[in-house]
Amino acid sequence: MQLRDPAHLVSPRAIVFWTVRAVPGWLLLLAGQSLWFVVTQDHVALRVAALTLTVVCAAAHLIVMPHWRYRVHRWEVTDNAVYTQSGWLTQERRITPISRVQTVDTERGPLEQIFGLANVTVTTASAAGPLRIHGLDRTVADGLVAHLTEVTSRSEGDAT
Amino acid sequence: MTVAGTQRDESWRRLSPRMLLVHPVRELGRYIPALVGLVVAGRSVGDGELWWLGPVGVVMVVALSVLRWATTRYRITPEQVQLRTGLLQRKTVATPTDRVRTVDITASPLHRLMGLARVDIGTGSHGSGAGGGSGSGLLLDSLSVGEAAALRAELLHRSVGPPFDGAVGPSLGEPGAVPFDAVSEADVPAVGEMDTELARLDPRWVRFAPFTMSGVLGAAAILGVAWNLLDQLNVTPTDVGPVRGFVDHLQRTPIWLDVTQGLIAILVAVTVISIGGYVLSYWGFRLSRHSHGSLHVTRGLLTTRATSIEERRLRGVELGEPLLLRAVHAARLSGITTGLTSKRSADGGSSLLLPPAPLVVARAVATQILRDPAPVEIPLTAHGPAARRRRFLRALLPAFLLVVAAGAAIWSGAPLWLGLAAVLTIPVAAMLAADRYRSLGHALSGGALVTQQGSLGRRRDVLECDGIIGWNLRQTFFQRRAGLSTLTATTAAGRQGYAVTDVPVSMAVSLGNHALPGLLGDFLEPEAPEVGALNGPGSRT
Numbered sequence: 274m275q276l277r278d279p280a281h282l283v284s285p286r287a288i289v290f291w292t293v294r295a296v297p298g299w300l301l302l303l304a305g306q307s308l309w310f311v312v313t314q315d316h317v318a319l320r321v322a323a324l325t326l327t328v329v330c331a332a333a334h335l336i337v338m339p340h341w342r343y344r345v346h347r348w349e350v351t352d353n354a355v356y357t358q359s360g361w362l363t364q365e366r367r368i369t370p371i372s373r374v375q376t377v378d379t380e381r382g383p384l385e386q387i388f389g390l391a392n393v394t395v396t397t398a399s400a401a402g403p404l405r406i407h408g409l410d411r412t413v414a415d416g417l418v419a420h421l422t423e424v425t426s427r428s429e430g431d432a433t
Numbered sequence: 434m435t436v437a438g439t440q441r442d443e444s445w446r447r448l449s450p451r452m453l454l455v456h457p458v459r460e461l462g463r464y465i466p467a468l469v470g471l472v473v474a475g476r477s478v479g480d481g482e483l484w485w486l487g488p489v490g491v492v493m494v495v496a497l498s499v500l501r502w503a504t505t506r507y508r509i510t511p512e513q514v515q516l517r518t519g520l521l522q523r524k525t526v527a528t529p530t531d532r533v534r535t536v537d538i539t540a541s542p543l544h545r546l547m548g549l550a551r552v553d554i555g556t557g558s559h560g561s562g563a564g565g566g567s568g569s570g571l572l573l574d575s576l577s578v579g580e581a582a583a584l585r586a587e588l589l590h591r592s593v594g595p596p597f598d599g600a601v602g603p604s605l606g607e608p609g610a611v612p613f614d615a616v617s618e619a620d621v622p623a624v625g626e627m628d629t630e631l632a633r634l635d636p637r638w639v640r641f642a643p644f645t646m647s648g649v650l651g652a653a654a655i656l657g658v659a660w661n662l663l664d665q666l667n668v669t670p671t672d673v674g675p676v677r678g679f680v681d682h683l684q685r686t687p688i689w690l691d692v693t694q695g696l697i698a699i700l701v702a703v704t705v706i707s708i709g710g711y712v713l714s715y716w717g718f719r720l721s722r723h724s725h726g727s728l729h730v731t732r733g734l735l736t737t738r739a740t741s742i743e744e745r746r747l748r749g750v751e752l753g754e755p756l757l758l759r760a761v762h763a764a765r766l767s768g769i770t771t772g773l774t775s776k777r778s779a780d781g782g783s784s785l786l787l788p789p790a791p792l793v794v795a796r797a798v799a800t801q802i803l804r805d806p807a808p809v810e811i812p813l814t815a816h817g818p819a820a821r822r823r824r825f826l827r828a829l830l831p832a833f834l835l836v837v838a839a840g841a842a843i844w845s846g847a848p849l850w851l852g853l854a855a856v857l858t859i860p861v862a863a864m865l866a867a868d869r870y871r872s873l874g875h876a877l878s879g880g881a882l883v884t885q886q887g888s889l890g891r892r893r894d895v896l897e898c899d900g901i902i903g904w905n906l907r908q909t910f911f912q913r914r915a916g917l918s919t920l921t922a923t924t925a926a927g928r929q930g931y932a933v934t935d936v937p938v939s940m941a942v943s944l945g946n947h948a949l950p951g952l953l954g955d956f957l958e959p960e961a962p963e964v965g966a967l968n969g970p971g972s973r974t
Contacts, residue, residue, distance in 0.1 A: 274942045275958040276906070351955050362910045368945075369903030369923070370952055398771075401930030402903045402923030 276366060279349035279356045287346070287408025290388045291339040299331040348406045350421065355395050357404045367404045373397045377421045379414050393417055445506040445517070449577045451547045456498040458543065464494050507573055509587065514554060516571045526571055532556045534746045534771060536585040537783050538739040540578070545737065549575040552584055555783065589727050589741055627724035632787055632798045634718035634732075639711055641789040644757040648707025652699070655706065715788040720798065728768070728802070730785060740783045746771040748900030748926040749881060750786065750799050752809060752893040756868075759891060764795040768802075769896060769927035784927065799895070805879040808895040813874025813885055819915045820935040821870045828866035832858045865889075875933045875944065882922055882948050884933045894931045898948045900924045906941060920945060 306324050341361040349356045355374065358366045378394045385391060391414035395404040409417065461468070468490045475486030500520060507516045515527040535555035544550060552573040576584065642648065683691050716734035723729060728747065731739045749769040758764060766787035787798050800806040832855075839847075839855035868888040876883040882901065885893040905921040912918055912935065920933040920941040933941065946953045 274939045274946065276942050276953065276956050277958045279956070349956070353955065354952055356956055363907065364913070365905055365907040367903065367905050368952060368956065370949075373902040397902045397923065398925035399902055399923035399929045401921065401928075402905060404903075 279347040279358050279366075281348050282343070283346045283348070283406065283408040284390060284410040284413070285343070286388045286390060286410070288339040288343050290385065290390055290408055291342055292335055294384060295335055295338065299327070299335070302327055303331070346407060348409075350417065350424075352424065355404055355421070357406055359405065359407065367402065369395070369397050369402060369404060371421075371424055374421065374425045377418050377425070379418050381411070391415075393421075395421065443508055443510045445508045448502060448505055448507075448573060449549055449575055449580065450502070451549055451577065452502050452575055453499060455543050455547055455549060455575065456502060457495045460494050460498045461491065464490070468494070507571075509584075514571060514588070516573065528554065528556045528571060530588060533588045534743060535783055536588055536741045538581050538585060539733075539736060540575075540738075541736045544575055548578050550578050550581040550737075550739075551575045552581050553783075554588065585739075585741055589725065589743055628729075629722045629724075630719065631722055631728075631801050632718075632720040632790075632794065634715060634788070635790075635794075638715075638763075638788065638790050639708055641758060641761060641763045642707040642711035643704040644755075644761055644763065645707060645711075645789055646755070647710045648703035648705075651706040651710050652703050711788065718788055720786060722801075728786070732785075732788075740785075742768055742770050742783075746926070747802070748924060749894065749896040750802060750809075751927070752795060752799060752895070754792070754891045754893070756889045756891070758789055762792045763789050764792045765789045766795050766799055769894070769900070769924070769931075771900070771924075771926040803879070803881070803895065805881075807878040808876075808881045808883050809893070811876050811878045811883060813876050813883065814940075815870075815874050816917075816934075816936050816940070819917055819937065820873060823911075823915055823917065823935055824870040824873070825863065825866040828862040828869070829859065832862040873934065875936065877944065877947055882931070882933075882944075884922075884931055886932070886934050896922060896924060896926075896931050900926055901949055904945050904949075904952075905930065906938075906945075908938075922948070 303324075306320070306327060310320055310324075338361055342359075345358060345361055345364055347358045352371070354368055354370050356366070356368045358364065374395055375398055376394075376396045378396070380392045380394065381390070382392075385408075389411050390408050391411045393406045393409060393414050395406075397403070406414075406417075468487060471490040472487030475483040501518075504520045505516070505518045507514065509515075509530070511530070513527045513529055514533070515525055517523065517525045533554055533556055537553035537555065538550045539553065540550040552575070554571040554573070556571075573581075573584075575581075686694075713734050713736075715732050717737070718730070718732040721729045722744075723741075726744045728742045728744060729739065730742075731737065747768050747770050751767045751769060752764055753767065754764045765785075767784040768786050770784060786802065787795055790798075796806075796809045799809045803809070835858055836852070836855045839852045843849060843852050865888055869886075872888055872891045873886050875885070877898075880898050882896045882898060883893065884896075885891065901922045901924055903923040905923060906918050907921065908918045916937055917935045918938045918941050920936055921930045922933075923930045933944065936944070942953065942957070946957070
């Protein structure tokens with residue numbers, strides 16, 4: 274018995290977004306290593322090796338990770354349940370019944386606004402189980418929130 | 434303020450006036466360093482004309498605690514429990530009464546002397562509760578023992594219980610004359626109510642205390658405090674007479690004797706401390722079921738504690754069998770309660786249902802609580818060869834790395850016994866892995882998800898399927914390659930999520946599908962083995 278993937282992909286613009294978001298971390302590391310070059314003179318071979326390794330890892334990460342993520346990040350909302358899939362090296366699928374949904378939030382960071390993207394977070398009464406959909410197109414996210422709000426308001430109980 | 438037609442007293446009530454005796458004493462104790470500082474400062478500045486600084490400090494502290502009593506009020510309306518505090522910055526904390534999940538009544542020795550008890554009303558909101566809250570909920574510090582018990586009854590049994598007559602003023606006897614187990618005495622059931630005892634502390638259970646970690650932690654804490662104190666007082670330990678003699682003794686005797694003596698000393702200290710801790714926390718332990726549908730736990734030697742958990746909030750139990758306790762056939766039991774996050778406090782906190790006790794007792798109590806013996810007795814489904822490989826890989830890999838590191842160290846001049854010690858970790862790791870695999874398993878039984886894992890801290894969790902509010906199916910890169918996954922049942926109770934670790938994916942999906950029928954149905958892959966049937970009648974020749 275296997276689960277299929279959720280039906281919908283996120284916005285293709287998320288690929289660029291994830292790439293851009295990952296750049297500063299690598300730049301910081303490269304800056305640190307450049308500083309090492311400036312400050313000291315010895316261990317040249319070691320420093321060159323470290324720098325090369327960093328550049329290679331950064332390139333691989335920046336090329337592979339966003340596309341991999343794009344293939345993994347998926348979502349689906351039915352009348353009964355919310356189903357999400359996220360991650361790349363470590364992947365996680367989360368499913369919760371609509372009747373257990375407590376809040377639906379949408380959130381846009383500054384970088385996401387530039388790319389016209391939005392996150393949707395669906396929380397339940399469990400601290401272990403918020404469902405997050407990253408990198409949705411803004412209009413899709415707004416529509417999804419409206420839909421979820423409407424569907425969840427129909428179900429009763431305190432969702433615990 | 435009163436709603437017409439109800440007999441409830443909904444006016445604002447104060448905490449017990451006897452707090453006027455408890456609070457200042459406690460606050461003075463807390464501010465002793467500052468007060469001493471004030472007195473010293475007052476004496477030493479100039480010709481001592483600032484002598485009044487000390488007394489004024491004392492008066493201020495006392496006045497502040499009196500003010501706190503005078504400005505703190507609470508009331509109970511049919512909808513809400515409200516707590517109002519503060520003089521300049523008034524703060525009202527309100528919580529809906531139907532959200533009250535637990536009521537904890539604790540009494541420190543000082544409180545007990547005065548016949549008082551602290552009432553901690555747990556509402557299960559996440560994050561920090563405001564104001565008088567203690568993490569989540571409201572803290573009333575303090576009411577008289579009688580008031581506290583009446584309040585608890587009112588909050589927990591409000592749907593069926595008799596209305597709470599607000600005038601609980603008449604306190605039980607004189608201050609100081611309250612009997613030892615006043616908290617439970619005040620809980621004497623009224624006509625038509627039943628209080629069934631499920632478990633009571635057997636003093637012989639104290640023998641399990643040394644097999645818990647509490648002794649080790651306690652010893653470490655005491656050592657830490659002592660060290661800190663010596664450091665603060667600028668005392669070098671070797672200057673103290675006995676310590677000096679001890680160190681001299683160590684230097685005269687051979688090292689193996691020192692090690693043996695040291696180990697024995699540590700063992701004795703840990704045993705004594707753990708037994709002391711067990712007695713302090715669990716003395717007088719009693720677990721009972723109230724006919725109104727709640728469980729009551731009372732315990733404690735000096736500080737008494739009475740916890741009430743509504744049974745409809747109880748979603749299951751955790752049977753904890755750490756390796757040492759397992760070796761002496763013992764276990765502890767705690768509840769999985771909605772809105773009561775299992776905080777890992779040393780004595781089990783409010784979710785404790787049974788202190789370390791014989792395994793048979795723990796199982797029997799779990800059976801009575803769950804009203805079903807199956808979940809604690811049932812043999813578990815093992816997770817198969819891939820999970821076993823993963824257990825061994827994860828245990829042996831660090832051990833092998835250690836051996837390699839030790840080899841490198843010896844090569845660069847470290848003593849040989851280092852390598853021997855490193856090699857010895859391999860069989861230990863293998864035994865650990867084997868035990869971890871033996872412990873790993875899951876089952877569905879009596880409408881509950883049963884999951885067990887761990888070796889050093891083995892735990893069997895029984896979670897009602899009704900309490901499951903979603904699934905997280907997680908796969909790391911290596912788990913995907915091994916065809917395994919970790920299925921976490923999320924819940925509003927206890928630890929918030931209960932994991933079935935390293936279970937084959939198809940088994941995980943099938944488990945999720947059986948535990949919560951219907952939820953996964955929409956998302957299932959069409960069954961592969963039924964391909965033949967899909968071919969239609971034409972192909973069947």
